[in-house]
Amino acid sequence: MTLNRRNLLAAAAATPIAAGLPLSGARAQAQNTIRIGVLNDQSGLYRDLSGPGSTQAVRQAIQDSGVTQRGINVEVVQADHQNRPDVGSTVARQWIDRDGVDVIVDVPTSSVALAVNTVVRERNKVFLNSGAATSDLTGAQCSPNTVHWTYDTxxxxxxxxxxxxxxxxxxxxxxxxxxxxxxxxxxxxxxxxxxxxxxxxxxxxxxxxxxxxxxxxxxxxxxxxxxxxxxxxxxxxxxxxxxxxxxxxxxxxxxxxxxxxxxxxxxxxxxxxxxxxxxxxxTFYWDLNDRTRALTQRLGNMPGGLRPTMVQAGCYSAVLHYLKAAADMGAQQAKASGIETVNRMKAMPTDDDAFGQGSIRPDGRKIHxxxxxxxxxxxxxxxxxxxxxxxxxxxxxxxxxxxxxxxxxxxxx
Known part of the structure; x- marks a missing residue:
């Protein structure tokens, strides 16, 4: 999918928040709706390792989390950052400022991730990085709003x-x-x-x-x-x-x-x-153990008939843990402060079929x-x-x- 204004407007129009609801009902639903933006390379050289497959993994995490049964609505939008920092930061700002996105996920291409890292921190939302590798995200450029999930340089x-x-x-x-x-x-x-x-x-x-x-x-x-x-x-x-x-x-x-x-x-x-x-x-291989094979079976074939990569598995794992934290603290509080949500994520041990047991350090580095x-x-x-x-x-x-x-x-x- 190529990024353009039409695609962004279509993604924004997809929200059912105000579809026939009374104003008070719309507000209540909006306060209890978490919006996740999957930002990555949808059309270029990183499409297969990230791309639409990451969105598929995020949707599986939402299903596995069970949060919808607990009254939390979750919506997903996606965009192609074209491996350009200016495009990535522009999408991040529009998503947060206009479209009510609470958490941005994936973002391969380290230069784009560093730009998004800054935008998310300025606006006190959450950045769950799976695709970008630079270890600077937990070093000189670390942020209280960012978790670096899957791997690094x-x-x-x-x-x-x-x-x-x-x-x-x-x-x-x-x-x-x-x-x-x-x-x-x-x-x-x-x-x-x-x-x-x-x-x-x-x-x-x-x-x-x-x-x-x-x-x-x-x-x-x-x-x-x-x-x-x-x-x-x-x-x-x-x-x-x-x-x-x-x-x-x-x-x-x-x-x-x-x-x-x-x-x-x-x-x-x-x-x-x-x-x-x-x-x-x-950090992930589909045939590593019984749990990775079980996750791969639930995910099904990724786009193009491919098997999941560690980046896509990281998107699944990160979103699953984020939703557990959001459910624990309440959707409204999770939406109100990215820093508080990340702190809750750090306080909770991680455990999922992609990486097994793990933890998140104070610098935002996910450990497995x-x-x-x-x-x-x-x-x-x-x-x-x-x-x-x-x-x-x-x-x-x-x-x-x-x-x-x-x-x-x-x-x-």
Missing amino acids: WMLARGTGGAMVRAGGDTWFFLTADYAFGHALERDTAEFVRSAGGRVLGQVRTPFPGTTDFSSYLVQAQASRAKVIGLANAGGDTINSIKQAAEFGLTRRGVKLAGLLVFVTDVHSLGLQTAQGLVLTE PAYLFEVKTPGESRGAWDYYKLLSTVPADEAFRPLAQGGCSLVRT
Whole structure:
């Protein structure tokens, strides 16, 4: 869905608040109606990992929460931020100021998420980030109105970057998407490489959005003679980078590719013949355990016949916990203050079929385990979407940056 004024007006018109109700009844219903805005990439390179599938996950969370049986109405609107911070912040302002949106969910593309983070804080609403990766959201840019749910660049760097160095990949060259996410992922991974005794031989910034041809960048990486090419990108950029590296024969020459952010939908697009052997870090995999399989069954096929990604699972989990908090404190109070609602969320332990048990720290970082996976060979796969084998589990208290190291102003030292 492409963002335009017509779509936003249509979303606003969808509310039944004043449809034939007396004024007092309309006001009462409005006070007891929570509006959730799903803001993400509905049409670009992050559509499959986020997009309409995130909205589907949010709707499932509403159903599973049972809040409607407790007298709380929940409405959902969605929009495409086109991976542009100006578009994302404009939608956020209009949703909150005009359309009565109480919580904004997902928001992949870190530059957009940082812009939305500011708008939501100014207006004292709630931001449940699942799609954006920058660890700055729980560091220098932390907010009392924001929870960073699913993953972040520090976690990815520790998981995949650390594993590659331990396996002998001690010299690196980065292909980095030229925006906040890529910069943060390169920064965090480079710190792990250097702390483990490795060296960064160079980096090149790739336009975002705006390129599908990575050949010249891969030539520069090859010329550096680095053992590992770190792909500090995501979605379609990662897919194209890996495909073109295979066409160049880089892996046949012994160069290792570190897909620092790879989703199950990326592996599906690449195919096991190309993706086999990739090491990656995720916090959710549909076939991880009985609970993830149960959630996947309830969700059904995501748009395009895909399986849910960790971003979409994060949208489900975050909204489910938010609604539990809202029901606990009452819809009217939850709508009145985003800070109070986030504080209630932090005070309550989390538990759901996507991530199991967890918690939310004072800096807004949602804590749960992370998993280091290796992509199976075609011969190892038992059927459709059987793509990962588990290498190791990173416990929840080790998976994310230590609380004292983030520089978040919400953390008392």
